[in-house]
Amino acid sequence: MRRIFELIGPPLLVLVIILGLWSLAVRLLGIPAFVLPSPEQVFETAIIESDRLMSGFRNTLVASTVGLLAATVVGVLGAIILSTSRVLERALYPWAVVLQTVPVVALAPLFVLWVGPGFVSVVLVAFIIALFPILANTLMGLVSTDPALIDLLRMQGAGRAAIFRKIRLPNSLPYFFTGMRISAGLAVIGTIVGEMVVGRGGEKAGLGYYVVFSATQLKTDFVFATIIVSTGLGIAFFLAMVGLSSLVMGRWHESELRPST
Amino acid sequence: MTANQAAHTVDIFIYESNVGHAIEKVVVTDSDIRSDRIRVAIRDLEKRFSKDVVALRGINLDVQEGEFVSLVGPSGCGKSTLLKLVAELDYPTSGNVARPGIADLPGSIGFVFQDAHLLPWRTVHRNVELLLEIQNLSVNERHRRAKEALAHVGLEGFEDAYPRQLSGGMKMRVSLARTLVLNPQLFLLDEPFGALDEITREKLNDDLVELTRSSGLTTLFVTHSVSEAVYLSNRVVVISDRPGTIVDEISVPFNERHRSLRNTQEFVNTCAVVTEMLYRGMEK
Ligand SMILES: Nc1ncnc2c1ncn2[C@@H]1O[C@H](COP(=O)(O)OP(=O)(O)OP(=O)(O)O)[C@@H](O)[C@H]1O
Numbered sequence A: 001m002r003r004i005f006e007l008i009g010p011p012l013l014v015l016v017i018i019l020g021l022w023s024l025a026v027r028l029l030g031i032p033a034f035v036l037p038s039p040e041q042v043f044e045t046a047i048i049e050s051d052r053l054m055s056g057f058r059n060t061l062v063a064s065t066v067g068l069l070a071a072t073v074v075g076v077l078g079a080i081i082l083s084t085s086r087v088l089e090r091a092l093y094p095w096a097v098v099l100q101t102v103p104v105v106a107l108a109p110l111f112v113l114w115v116g117p118g119f120v121s122v123v124l125v126a127f128i129i130a131l132f133p134i135l136a137n138t139l140m141g142l143v144s145t146d147p148a149l150i151d152l153l154r155m156q157g158a159g160r161a162a163i164f165r166k167i168r169l170p171n172s173l174p175y176f177f178t179g180m181r182i183s184a185g186l187a188v189i190g191t192i193v194g195e196m197v198v199g200r201g202g203e204k205a206g207l208g209y210y211v212v213f214s215a216t217q218l219k220t221d222f223v224f225a226t227i228i229v230s231t232g233l234g235i236a237f238f239l240a241m242v243g244l245s246s247l248v249m250g251r252w253h254e255s256e257l258r259p260s261t
Numbered sequence B: 001m002t003a004n005q006a007a008h009t010v011d012i013f014i015y016e017s018n019v020g021h022a023i024e025k026v027v028v029t030d031s032d033i034r035s036d037r038i039r040v041a042i043r044d045l046e047k048r049f050s051k052d053v054v055a056l057r058g059i060n061l062d063v064q065e066g067e068f069v070s071l072v073g074p075s076g077c078g079k080s081t082l083l084k085l086v087a088e089l090d091y092p093t094s095g096n097v098a099r100p101g102i103a104d105l106p107g108s109i110g111f112v113f114q115d116a117h118l119l120p121w122r123t124v125h126r127n128v129e130l131l132l133e134i135q136n137l138s139v140n141e142r143h144r145r146a147k148e149a150l151a152h153v154g155l156e157g158f159e160d161a162y163p164r165q166l167s168g169g170m171k172m173r174v175s176l177a178r179t180l181v182l183n184p185q186l187f188l189l190d191e192p193f194g195a196l197d198e199i200t201r202e203k204l205n206d207d208l209v210e211l212t213r214s215s216g217l218t219t220l221f222v223t224h225s226v227s228e229a230v231y232l233s234n235r236v237v238v239i240s241d242r243p244g245t246i247v248d249e250i251s252v253p254f255n256e257r258h259r260s261l262r263n264t265q266e267f268v269n270t271c272a273v274v275t276e277m278l279y280r281g282m283e284k
């Protein structure tokens, strides 16, 4: 209990100080609410708009999850395929790097042309942004195996399948989860960006949609409330990945479970 | 037979924690190597990695059944390469390696590397089972053999530990056990104790003498250490600087191995002879 307090105490204190200064500045300087609302106002709006925030949260959560799952499936399968052949890796991996550097937001209008605005387009943006870290890290884990161990297994007549199952796959797990931690955050960002650009309003509106929608109406307090909820979602995704990785990897390689940053 | 002799030796497997105890150990070595039975025959072996890098040249070497042969030589002279060629992990540029009487089957060659190379995600027991899983053994048989091998290297009670919980010496023992479960006919070790402190190393030397002599295991052992080579071997082969050629070899004149052997004049003299050969190989 004491340890927990020591851990979250200092940052919490900083938060309180910042909120205090913020509130004070807004009052003393007479900043108009559409430029910078006070924290109390943001809080109030969050309560009033809690229905829309909740449904936005749900919609963004669903789109992020679907995008991340798709990126995981494609990323892992892609990494496995690339890891089986040096030629394939040489031919395809550079394109994965190129794909990563294409500004996805610029692609978004194309998605709209192809599948129309809304859920599928949003998920596509999240998927593309989240794909690369999973693919790259898993691939790294699959190929960066101890050559001596592979020699050892070969000497006992082990084939590629056995080496894959006993060495490559387990070896790639920590790398995979490193990728997942990065991609989880990116999937949320991708979803929100997607919602801002190709999202739709109404019942299916996500948090990104509400950011744009309320900004154009100068409801800056609502913008802030949405940003805070979005941040919460991002953190939740990250923590879920940390939890999942320690659940799966359990007792081995504790050092690799800790985020490096 | 040697196996029976060895069965009468004092139990030499001690736990890490017993290092401090000065236990005088007596190990009887093999004195009846059957020189008529060649198990490794290396002929005119050459290995070049590129035009300029000739790792080995003109290597001729026979190893008899039950014989323990050490290869010593300066770093980069091709010792590891030679071992890999014997294990067929790599192929010679010319010449050949024959292994008469060693079955061409998985498991007939046991290889131990300089580092333990354990799987961090497996327990000690499961690490030892790794190579058995490749063979089609029943789960029970696998389990039994792994348990036996772990007892053999003095690691009972550590079955469920993970590699990161072990000391360097214990990891090496796991690595030895992982190979010993295969009941290999030919045992190849590439500087297995190079990274260990001296006391652990000497203890593992005694264990290795016992393990190999008790089963009459034909062994090729690579090391940097002259005294380790002399202590362990029936024969020490000295390899020259690159390109590696055989400078000379010496039959080790001792029949018994025990701790005080290292202090005898004869042991010191033998080491001096080997060191002399090493210098000859570096000046060529
Ligand atoms: N796969 C390889 N490709 C190119 N050169 C190699 C390869 N393996 C070894 N060599 C070269 O062959 C020579 C012998 O290497 P090797 O590893 O057999 O030496 P070593 O005697 O085992 O050395 P050490 O005692 O340091 O382990 C070295 O010069 C090394 O650079």
Ligand SMILES: [Mg+2]
Pocket (backbone or CB within 6 Å): B079, B080, B081, B190
């Ligand atoms: Mg070497």
